[in-house]
Structures are given as structure tokens and as C-alpha cells.
Amino acid sequence: MALILQNVALCNNTYKMTVSMPTSSDLGVSGQFYMIKVSPEHSCDPLLSRPISIFDTDESNHTVTFLYMVVGRGTELMSRMKQGDELTLTGPLGHGYPHFDTDVTLIGGGVGAAPLYLFAKEHKALYPQRKILMHIGFRNENEVLLTDDFAALCNGVKLNVGGYVTDDVDFESSSLFYTCGTMPMMAAAAKHASAHKKTLYVSLDTHMACGVGACLVCTCKTQDGTKKRACKDGPVFEASQVYDAEKGCFYE
Amino acid sequence: MQNPVIAASGTFGFGAEYAEFFDVKKLGGISGKGLTLQGSQGNSGMRIHETPAGIMNSIGLENPGVRHFVEIESKKMREYSPCISIANLGGHSEHDYTEGARMLNDADIDILELNISCPNVKCGGMAYGILPETAADITRKVKAVTRHPLMVKLSPNAHDIQAVAKAVEDAGADAVSLVNTFLGLAIDTARKAPVFNNINAGVSGPCIMPIALCMVHKVCKSVKIPVVGLGGIRTADDALQFIMAGATAVQVGTSTFADPYAMLKIIDGLEKYCTEQGLSNISQVRGII
Known part of the structure; x- marks a missing residue:
């Protein structure tokens, strides 16, 4: 159980929800997610919780913040929740983005860039001398957000509106890349990273039922032919593990 | 069994995932993920779809195979004792079932659950559970x-689930569990195509409970062996x-x-009911309808 401190629209269909967590709980790291129950208590419609990744955490106030776009019934119900409501959630779940002592380039697609914000915050705290370059893309002007948040943490923020954010990225500029956004956008990033022989971390966006590794709804094939569960073994994977460079798509 | 609440096959892995959330030793039992002789990567395409108060799934028995279960998972499941261990065995052919069952003789389990009801595998699976004759034949073997x-x-x-239950009882089954998922269809109208690659998928969740309950009630009237009921149970009242x-x-x-804790809440609720009603055992209200 968590208490909703804030649930506000940022723009268009994008909302920001901050919840107060029990003080004993681990809040999680970038790339991890929570399963959020979107239907009212005792209601089972919709039945399944929604996986929402962590946008930010605040250890001193013990809060977790989520950024989400209303795309269907579940997120629509979530957007109607009010400050002071209790929220049932499970998490943090999954494996997040790993950090290495090096300069990094981040590639975010729209609201999907949310986990990269916490990543940048963690990276700056861990390796203050390292450079962080952020590329972020939006479909149109009305959807643009987060640019100031990233500017406060990164050494540079490049914005793309209406085009392909991956086209702006110089894949020779750095050795380590991180991406989060739509699957086609991440596939494009994986294609470029593979061509330039660079390491890229992706966070798979798949349907989930349980979020804890039991239902096998979210499994994906990997390079060695074995299957991995996006929720439990991921959602963050090294791109070459889950992206088939020959076929130009993620392994199904 | 320390209580009558068992984790249904395909929803609990082999226990380890939920052991991170609660003490699974408190459960009555765990029926492990449905096994096939050689293991399987499961179905491609969409695997889940929500319905009002329910879900449709098309996992297709993704599993590590019987040998892996015997050597690894069954041993881990044993660590949850006194929670009982159930191996769930599916198959595509008679050979799959009998060979799988033979291999499972090497596993330290309490019950073998024969899955002749999975709607998500192309051949075998549910086909064995539709008619009393085929169900009895595979049960006997x-x-x-x-x-x-x-x-x-x-x-x-099944065309007549009571007849199938009676037939497998006569063929030597020690118990029956019902129901597996209902065959359903969902269409993505935007794509003008079925949601699932297999076209049909299995419907489960609270939306099926009254129909499942009706079938369990009928089967309980027609067989003498124990009946394990399932289908959309969410609360202690549902279980009751x-x-x-x-x-x-x-x-x-x-x-x-x-809700990862749903089964614990059901166990607590049943205990509370017994206390309130002055029952020494929940079985005192079994079959009163």
C-alpha cells in the first residue's frame, strides 16, 4: 500500500504520480518497475495490474514517482486517482540499468524516456566526472516534456520533434548507450549500435500479467536460443542479447 | 494437506517467484507449471488479453521439460513441505504422456496432475479431454x-464434463481437478485479425467462476473420488x-x-470462517449444496 501524494497531468495524456511508500521498503533503481493496481479495491475489472517504470525516487521523503501516458483503460483509471487515495502496488520488480565508470549517451522516446531520468541522476551521483549526453524525441510539440529535467543533470540535451531521435545520435561519440521508448525506436537504436559495435542497454516494453516471472506472458527469445522473462530477467537487457541484427528486429 | 488451497498450474511457476513475496510453505499445495516431455518454447505472438473481470492466455505450455523438472524443480518444490508438490503433465501424444509419467516416477512429488485440458497447444492437450472414451484411455495408460x-x-x-469425470474415475483416476480454461476468441478490430496467433485462447478469472462452480457441483454429484475445484476463485467466499x-x-x-497474496488471504478467510461457524474442519460444510 502506498499513499498518493500527487497525480497531475503534465501535458496531453501524460501524467505524473508521486506516492509515499512504507518507510521500510526498498524504493528501487532506474529500469525497475512496479505493478500498479488500477481498478478500485475489491474490483476485478480490469483484473491485472499495470507495469509502470520508476521515473524518480526520493530517499529522504520515501517517495516514488511514475510518469505515464494514458493509452488504454488501465492508465485512464490510473489518471483519475486522487491525492490522498491509497494505491496498491507491488515492487520494485525486475533488473534495472547497470552503471559503468564511463561517459554515456541516453536515447529516450517520449514519456518512455522516464527511467533514463533516474538513470542520469544515479550516474551523476556515482561518477560525477563522467559526461552524460541525452537525446530525446517526441512526436509533436504538444508532447514535449522532461527537457529541463534532463538539462539539469546532463552535459547536453538534444531534442527531436516529429522525426527519428535515433537519426540524431552519433554512435561513434561514445562507447556506451542506454535507451528506453517504443519498441520500434529501441530496435532502431539497437540496429545502429550493432552496426557501430557499441554496447546498448534496452528496456523491453511488453505485456505482462504477473510481473514477477510466473506467468510467462512476457518471455522473449535471446541470442543463444533460450527464453528470458522481460519482467524477471529484464526488463533491461544488453541489446545484442535480445536484438537479432541479421533480421533487424527483436527476437520474438 | 494442511489447508485446501493449491496454486493452480501455470500461474505459480514452480514456487520460487512467489517465495520472494511470502512463505509458500503455508499453501496447501503447488501444482507446478505444465510440463511436456521435451519442454517447449510456447506460443508466438500475443499471449495475454484482458476481458471484463478476466483474462485470456495463449502461453502454449512453455516449460523446461520433464527431465529438468525431475532433476531440479521438483527438489526445490520439496523444500516448501508441508505444502504438497504436484507435477502437471501435458502432452501431444500418448507416448508423451506415458513416457512423461514414467520419468516422473523418479521425482519426489505427492500427486501427478494429468493435463488433458490445455486449449493452447495445437495437437493433443485438450483433444484428450473432450470425449469420455479418449480421456479414460489416456488415464488408464x-x-x-x-x-x-x-x-x-x-x-x-468437454462435450459432457460429468461423463468425462465418471469415465476417468472408472479408468483409475484418484482425483479430478476442474476446470481448466474455457476456449475463447478475441478479435483486434483495428487489425481486422484475431488477437492471438492460435486464433483461440483460454479464458480464466472471476468472469468464469459461476460456470466453473456449476460444473464442479455437477461432477461432485457424479463421482466418488475427491474433486478439486478451480475457476476464477479470488476470495475466501469464492473458495467456500x-x-x-x-x-x-x-x-x-x-x-x-x-494479487500475489490472494491465496494467503483465502487461507486466512477460511480459517476465520471455521472459527466463526464453530467448525473444527472446513470439510464439515463440504458438499452441503
Whole structure:
């Protein structure tokens, strides 16, 4: 159980929800997610919780913040929740983005860039001398957000509106890349990273039922032919593990 | 069994995932993920779709195979004792079932649950559970080779589930569990195509409970062996309804996805009911309807 401190629209269909967590709980790291129950208590419609990744955490106030776009019934119900409501959630779940002592380039697609914000915050705290370059893309002007948040943490923020954010990225500029956004956008990033022989971390966006590794709804094939569960073994994977460079798509 | 609440096959892995959330030793039992002889990567394409108060799934028995279960998972499941261990065995052919059952003789389990009701595999699976003759035939053949008590998991898609239950009882089944998922269809109108690559998928969750309960009630009237009831159970009251309808135990599946602690809440609720009603055992209200 968590208490909703804030649930506000940022723009268009994008909302920001901050919840107060029990003080004993681990809040999680970038790339991890929570399963959020979107239907009212005792209601089972919709039945399944929604996986929402962590946008930010605040250890001193013990809060977790989520950024989400209303795309269907579940997120629509979530957007109607009010400050002071209790929220049932499970998490943090999954494996997040790993950090290495090096300069990094981040590639975010729209609201999907949310986990990269916490990543940048963690990276700056861990390796203050390292450079962080952020590329972020939006479909149109009305959807643009987060640019100031990233500017406060990164050494540079490049914005793309209406085009392909991956086209702006110089894949020779750095050795380590991180991406989060739509699957086609991440596939494009994986294609470029593979061509330039660079390491890229992706966070798979798949349907989930349980979020804890039991239902096998979210499994994906990997390079060695074995299957991995996006929720439990991921959602963050090294791109070459889950992206088939020959076929130009993620392994199904 | 320390209580009548069992984790349903395919919704609980082999226990380890939920052991991170609660003490799974408190459960009555765990029916492990459905096994096939060689293992399987499961179905491609979309695997889940929500319905009002329910879900449709098309996992297609993705599993590590019987040998892996015998060597690794069954041993881990044993660590949850006194929670009982159930191996769920599916198959595409008679050979798959009998050979799988033979291999499972090497596993330290309490019950073998024979899955003749999975709607998500192309050949075999549910086909064995539709007619009484084929269900009885595969039950007899597996019973002949297994050293474990045999529970047959029935399909609600059977032409006559009472007749199938009676037939597998006569063929030597020690118990039956019902129901597996209902065959359903969802269409993506934007794509003008079925949601699932296999076209049909299995419907489960609270939306199926009244129909499942009706089937359990009927089957309890027609067989003498224990009946394990399942289908959309979410609360202690739901479980109680199945018990009053005649079920010896219940299985909980889909509801665990929605709430990892659902089964613990059901166990607590049943205990509370017994206390309130002055019952020494929940079985005192079994089959009263």
C-alpha cells in the first residue's frame, strides 16, 4: 500500500504520480518497475495490474514517482486517482540499468524516456566526472516534456520533434548507450549500435500479467536460443542479447 | 494437506517467484507449471488479453521439460513441505504422456496432475479431454505406469464434463481437478485479425467462476473420488462456494497474478470462517449444496 501524494497531468495524456511508500521498503533503481493496481479495491475489472517504470525516487521523503501516458483503460483509471487515495502496488520488480565508470549517451522516446531520468541522476551521483549526453524525441510539440529535467543533470540535451531521435545520435561519440521508448525506436537504436559495435542497454516494453516471472506472458527469445522473462530477467537487457541484427528486429 | 488451497498450474511457476513475496510453505499445495516431455518454447505472438473481470492466455505450455523438472524443480518444490508438490503433465501424444509419467516416477512429488485440458497447444492437450472414451484411455495408460496418485485435470470444453469425470474415475483416476480454461476468441478490430496467433485462447478469472462452480457441483454429484475445484476463485467466499458445492480442495490461479497474496488471504478467510461457524474442519460444510 502506498499513499498518493500527487497525480497531475503534465501535458496531453501524460501524467505524473508521486506516492509515499512504507518507510521500510526498498524504493528501487532506474529500469525497475512496479505493478500498479488500477481498478478500485475489491474490483476485478480490469483484473491485472499495470507495469509502470520508476521515473524518480526520493530517499529522504520515501517517495516514488511514475510518469505515464494514458493509452488504454488501465492508465485512464490510473489518471483519475486522487491525492490522498491509497494505491496498491507491488515492487520494485525486475533488473534495472547497470552503471559503468564511463561517459554515456541516453536515447529516450517520449514519456518512455522516464527511467533514463533516474538513470542520469544515479550516474551523476556515482561518477560525477563522467559526461552524460541525452537525446530525446517526441512526436509533436504538444508532447514535449522532461527537457529541463534532463538539462539539469546532463552535459547536453538534444531534442527531436516529429522525426527519428535515433537519426540524431552519433554512435561513434561514445562507447556506451542506454535507451528506453517504443519498441520500434529501441530496435532502431539497437540496429545502429550493432552496426557501430557499441554496447546498448534496452528496456523491453511488453505485456505482462504477473510481473514477477510466473506467468510467462512476457518471455522473449535471446541470442543463444533460450527464453528470458522481460519482467524477471529484464526488463533491461544488453541489446545484442535480445536484438537479432541479421533480421533487424527483436527476437520474438 | 494442511489447508485446501493449491496454486493452480501455470500461474505459480514452480514456487520460487512467489517465495520472494511470502512463505509458500503455508499453501496447501503447488501444482507446478505444465510440463511436456521435451519442454517447449510456447506460443508466438500475443499471449495475454484482458476481458471484463478476466483474462485470456495463449502461453502454449512453455516449460523446461520433464527431465529438468525431475532433476531440479521438483527438489526445490520439496523444500516448501508441508505444502504438497504436484507435477502437471501435458502432452501431444500418448507416448508423451506415458513416457512423461514414467520419468516422473523418479521425482519426489505427492500427486501427478494429468493435463488433458490445455486449449493452447495445437495437437493433443485438450483433444484428450473432450470425449469420455479418449480421456479414460489416456488415464488408464498413465495410471498403469505411474507410481504417484493420479489427478486428472478436466476441460470445461468437454462435450459432457460429468461423463468425462465418471469415465476417468472408472479408468483409475484418484482425483479430478476442474476446470481448466474455457476456449475463447478475441478479435483486434483495428487489425481486422484475431488477437492471438492460435486464433483461440483460454479464458480464466472471476468472469468464469459461476460456470466453473456449476460444473464442479455437477461432477461432485457424479463421482466418488475427491474433486478439486478451480475457476476464477479470488476470495475466501469464492473458495467456500466451491467447497459447499462439493470440492475437497480448491486451486487458485489467475487471481494470484492480480494479487500475489490472494491465496494467503483465502487461507486466512477460511480459517476465520471455521472459527466463526464453530467448525473444527472446513470439510464439515463440504458438499452441503
